[in-house]
Amino acid sequence: xxxxxxxxxxxxxxxxxxxxxxxxxxxxxxxxxxxxxxxxxxxxxxxxxxxxxxxxxxxxxxxxxxxxxxxxxxxxxxxxxxxxxxxxxxxxxxxxxxxxxxxxxxxxxxxxxxxxxxxxxxxxxxxxxxxxxxxxxxxxxxxxxxxxxxxxxxxxxxxxxxxxxxxxxxxxxxxxxxxxxxxxxxxxxxxxxxxxxxxxxxxxxxxxxxxxxxxxxxxxxxxxxxxxxxxxxxxxxxxxxxxxxxxxxxxxxxxxxxxxxxxxxxxxxxxxxxxxxxxxxxxxxxxxxxxxxxxxxxxxxxxxxxxxxxxxxxxxxxxxxxxxxxxxxxxxxxxxxxxxxxxxxxxxxxxxxxxxxxxxxxxxxxxxxxxxxxxxxxxxxxxxxxxxxxxxxxxxxxxxxxxxxxxxxxxxxxxxxxxxxxxxxxxxxxxxxxxxxxxxxxxxxxxxxxxxxxxxxxxxxxxxxxxxxxxxxxxxxxxxxxxxxxxxxxxxxxxxxxxxxxxxxxx
Amino acid sequence: xxxxxxxxxxxxxxxxxxxxxxxxxxxxxxxxxxxxxxxxxxxxxxxxxxxxxxxxxxxxxxxxxxxxxxxxxxxxxxxxxxxxxxxxxxxxxxxxxxxxxxxxxxxxxxxxxxxxxxxxxxxxxxxxxxxxxxxxxxxxxxxxxxxxxxxxxxxxxxxxxxxxxxxxxxxxxxxxxxxxxxxxxxxxxxxxxxxxxxxxxxxxxxxxxxxxxxxxxxxxxxxxxxxxxxxxxxxxxxxxxxxxxxxxxxxxxxxxxxxxxxxxxxxxxxxxxxxxxxxxxxxxxxxxxxxxxxxxxxxxxxxxxxxxxxxxxxxxxxxxxxxxxxxxxxxxxxxxxxxxxxxxxxxxxxxxxxxxxxxxxxxxxxxxxxxxxxxxxxxxxxxxxxxxxxxxxxxxxxxxxxxxxxxxxxxxxxxxxxxxxxxxxxxxxxxx
Numbered sequence: 001x002x003x004x005x006x007x008x009x010x011x012x013x014x015x016x017x018x019x020x021x022x023x024x025x026x027x028x029x030x031x032x033x034x035x036x037x038x039x040x041x042x043x044x045x046x047x048x049x050x051x052x053x054x055x056x057x058x059x060x061x062x063x064x065x066x067x068x069x070x071x072x073x074x075x076x077x078x079x080x081x082x083x084x085x086x087x088x089x090x091x092x093x094x095x096x097x098x099x100x101x102x103x104x105x106x107x108x109x110x111x112x113x114x115x116x117x118x119x120x121x122x123x124x125x126x127x128x129x130x131x132x133x134x135x136x137x138x139x140x141x142x143x144x145x146x147x148x149x150x151x152x153x154x155x156x157x158x159x160x161x162x163x164x165x166x167x168x169x170x171x172x173x174x175x176x177x178x179x180x181x182x183x184x185x186x187x188x189x190x191x192x193x194x195x196x197x198x199x200x201x202x203x204x205x206x207x208x209x210x211x212x213x214x215x216x217x218x219x220x221x222x223x224x225x226x227x228x229x230x231x232x233x234x235x236x237x238x239x240x241x242x243x244x245x246x247x248x249x250x251x252x253x254x255x256x257x258x259x260x261x262x263x264x265x266x267x268x269x270x271x272x273x274x275x276x277x278x279x280x281x282x283x284x285x286x287x288x289x290x291x292x293x294x295x296x297x298x299x300x301x302x303x304x305x306x307x308x309x310x311x312x313x314x315x316x317x318x319x320x321x322x323x324x325x326x327x328x329x330x331x332x333x334x335x336x337x338x339x340x341x342x343x344x345x346x347x348x349x350x351x352x353x354x355x356x357x358x359x360x361x362x363x364x365x366x367x368x369x370x371x372x373x374x375x376x377x378x379x380x381x382x383x384x385x386x387x388x389x390x391x392x393x394x395x396x397x398x399x400x401x402x403x404x405x406x407x408x409x410x411x412x413x414x415x416x417x418x419x420x421x422x423x424x425x426x427x428x429x430x431x432x433x434x435x436x437x438x439x440x441x442x443x444x445x446x447x448x449x450x451x452x453x454x455x456x457x458x459x460x461x462x463x464x465x466x467x468x469x470x471x472x473x474x475x476x477x478x479x480x481x482x483x484x485x486x487x488x489x490x491x492x493x494x495x496x497x498x499x500x501x502x503x504x505x506x507x
Numbered sequence: 508x509x510x511x512x513x514x515x516x517x518x519x520x521x522x523x524x525x526x527x528x529x530x531x532x533x534x535x536x537x538x539x540x541x542x543x544x545x546x547x548x549x550x551x552x553x554x555x556x557x558x559x560x561x562x563x564x565x566x567x568x569x570x571x572x573x574x575x576x577x578x579x580x581x582x583x584x585x586x587x588x589x590x591x592x593x594x595x596x597x598x599x600x601x602x603x604x605x606x607x608x609x610x611x612x613x614x615x616x617x618x619x620x621x622x623x624x625x626x627x628x629x630x631x632x633x634x635x636x637x638x639x640x641x642x643x644x645x646x647x648x649x650x651x652x653x654x655x656x657x658x659x660x661x662x663x664x665x666x667x668x669x670x671x672x673x674x675x676x677x678x679x680x681x682x683x684x685x686x687x688x689x690x691x692x693x694x695x696x697x698x699x700x701x702x703x704x705x706x707x708x709x710x711x712x713x714x715x716x717x718x719x720x721x722x723x724x725x726x727x728x729x730x731x732x733x734x735x736x737x738x739x740x741x742x743x744x745x746x747x748x749x750x751x752x753x754x755x756x757x758x759x760x761x762x763x764x765x766x767x768x769x770x771x772x773x774x775x776x777x778x779x780x781x782x783x784x785x786x787x788x789x790x791x792x793x794x795x796x797x798x799x800x801x802x803x804x805x806x807x808x809x810x811x812x813x814x815x816x817x818x819x820x821x822x823x824x825x826x827x828x829x830x831x832x833x834x835x836x837x838x839x840x841x842x843x844x845x846x847x848x849x850x851x852x853x854x855x856x857x858x859x860x861x862x863x864x865x866x867x868x869x870x871x872x873x874x875x876x877x878x879x880x881x882x883x884x885x886x887x888x889x890x891x892x893x894x895x896x897x898x899x900x901x902x903x904x905x906x907x908x909x910x911x912x913x914x915x916x917x918x919x920x921x922x923x924x925x926x927x928x929x930x931x932x933x934x935x936x937x938x939x
Contacts, residue, residue, distance in 0.1 A: 007774060008805040009765040012925045053920060126544055429771035
């Protein structure tokens with residue numbers, strides 16, 4: 001986002017929904033996510049006047065902090081964001097409370113219930129509560145059960161639980177976790193968060209497809225030759241080695257974020273814009289998706305792991321040299337795979353999905369490549385006409401491009417490709433809200449449209465089950481292939497497309 | 508969405524029995540349920556136009572309080588028949604007044620307060636209190652009460668219920684009913700008061716119904732402009748949460764103008780505005796003034812003076828001089844223009860022209876209009892050398908009830924700061 005003057009006429013025009021009287025209870029309040037994402041997102045909502053005066057945040061963790069200490073720590077965490085907004089911060093901080101709580105201790109949860117009643121009286125929050133489990137995944141099931149046992153989830157209209165990723169580690173564990181949380185709360189109370197769905201550009205996939213008439217008629221196997229979905233990161237494992245070693249790229253990125261993008265790209269139009277209609281269509285398309293070679297997944301998947309890279313002046317360590325990583329680890333930092341969706345719209349159209357760390361660029365995008373013109377009437381500057389492409393840029397430089405052939409200037413009739421570009425930056429010039437701002441607001445409003453339903457989660461895990469089983473049972477069939485840091489992954493990933501006469505887009 | 512009737516036929520009760528009846532209803536009839544914990548909505552539903560259209564035989568009943576398409580059609584037909592200018596809007600008080608002078612004794616069932624727009628019932632009001640004044644000033648107070656459960660949307664479920672209370676009678680008897688109304692408004696829930704009538708009407712009743720602690724909804728297109736804007740400013744100064752449907756109907760104009768300047772390449776032009784022209788239908792300038800005031804507020808202009816501009820038969824206009832933050836002058840001209848087919852509310856916007864003169868670049872002229880014809884007057888005169896950005900502003904085809912429902916959904920407990928700023932400037936723009 002380039003620095004531009006704010007459009008003064010735009011200020012205050014967004015017709016946002018106002019969140020009803022509410023107390024949001026954050027478990028894991030002493031953790032990193034709370035300080036980096038959740039409290040800043042809530043403060044942003046407060047600044048946008050989207051939180052009512054009857055609002056409270058109750059931070060919960062094992063540490064014996066006081067309300068004042070919690071407020072002070074959150075002020076420190078927000079740092080510059082509250083500079084110049086002192087009076088706004090004061091108003092927001094007056095609604096911040098802290099209660100030492102242990103999800104595994106029933107007495108502690110009962111005490112929490114009493115504190116919530118006190119806050120209801122103090123802040124007039126009327127029993128509307130959103131419980132955010134920003135805790136170790138090991139506590140998702142037991143934590144939800146503890147809340148239910150204390151009667152804190154009894155009212156399905158006024159209470160809800162937000163559960164962070166990962167929701168399970170494979171299909172059976174996701175099923176088991178679903179059973180536990182669904183025994184404690186109704187599905188409409190359970191909000192499984194995937195912060196990718198909070199991104200403006202991910203939501204724009206829906207608008208682009210279903211608010212325009214020019215795309216949907218050609219959004220199918222008759223016109224689209226293949227689809228590529230890429231999420232590339234330049235960073236390595238950073239501070240997350242402990243978690244990443246047990247998850248890898250497949251669990252960390254593909255099963256959730258990329259699969260959600262796949263679902264939005266491939267789903268059928270919903271009958272109406274509501275949570276269930278959209279989630280029904282997403283679940284259906286995921287249930288129709290499969291690995292290109294179900295029985296022999298090693299033929300359609302590539303795993304990679306970054307090695308050392310960079311140069312003498314700024315060397316980049318390989319994954320196995322990163323702090324906290326097992327020097328002999330076989331955890332993948334890169335995955336590429338080919339999928340099919342067995343339905344009328346997509347039969348035979350390959351979907352190529354890739355993600356990796358330490359790649360040359362940080363970007364996420366969806367590329368729809370259209371079929372070639374049936375007859376080539378013109379010479380192409382590049383030898384052959386470039387297929388039309390629609391490129392949805394999710395981050396950074398958010399926007400969309402359409403690539404098509406035009407007549408190259410000159411006396412002949414040679415064609416060459418050009419891009420017609422839409423850029424959020426150039427068209428709107430305003431930064432979008434952080435994904436958590438949107439998702440927290442939706443959760444408190446009880447709108448689950450951008451949250452993942454149980455059948456979606458299970459379908460996503462089921463889709464990758466052959467791959468997970470192969471990695472577990474016969475890892476030698478799908479070894480991690482090294483690639484140099486800051487390159488586009490192992491050569492085998494290129495071969496995956498080369499077999500189909502294609503190449504990955506080099507963005 | 509279609510409107511809904513109360514599920515239970517309303518029970519007519521003597522006014523003094525209403526509180527006890529409601530207590531019994533909730534205590535026994537509804538198994539001790541507390542009902543929806545949402546809000547109370549008090550509506551002053553005069554519907555003079557509808558009442559006179561029905562009385563004079565120009566429209567059929569029942570009288571619902573909703574401005575249905577057939578009523579609008581009948582009102583439009585009545586404008587030329589009564590010799591009013593074709594620019595007269597359907598909700599212009601002069602139309603209702605002229606109809607009031609016509610003979611007629613047709614009657615229809617009065618269902619005001621019992622028809623609930625689905626957009627409103629979707630928000631599950633805990634209590635809907637409707638004050639329904641009758642044409643017969645001497646009519647004694649009638650009270651009707653019914654329990655009410657909104658029909659849930661498909662799959663939406665939900666059992667939260669509320670009740671409706673209708674108070675019907677001459678204005679005098681309604682005034683006397685205030686003692687009955689106040690105890691019916693629960694202190695622990697927000698209360699919205701929707702004055703769905705002219706602001707010239709029954710100011711004491713309005714004041715009594717809507718003390719500063721209640722959220723007030725008015726329509727500043729209905730009533731004398733000075734009275735309307737003064738009321739808005741007074742409420743805002745008193746710290747009352749006030750919402751103006753006339754302001755809300757400006758939404759598409761504000762959005763369309765903001766869209767012109769969304770591309771960063773155009774932003775600097777906003778600092779170089781030299782002229783603002785606004786055309787409005789008829790002689791109610793408030794909507795146009797609120798738009799001008801919003802622009803002035805957002806761009807940091809300082810009002811120097813405002814004055815009348817003598818019109819040429821279509822009514823007088825309003826002019827004003829502003830000073831930009833860099834000291835340069837900006838001229839405003841707000842002019843009434845005749846239209847053959849006016850909108851529903853008086854003073855609807857016809858067009859807007861904003862001329863920016865950035866240094867070293869050709870001037871930028873932004874023209875927005877409500878329909879292609881509305882652009883023509885503003886396109887005339889010296890536009891050829893300017894970069895032109897034109898757009899036709901979409902007209903929101905939404906009823907008052909839908910606009911109100913949007914407010915209820917927002918739960919706004921304070922006045923929109925954009926309206927608060929614009930209202931005080933608009934009050935100063937309107938010549939004394």
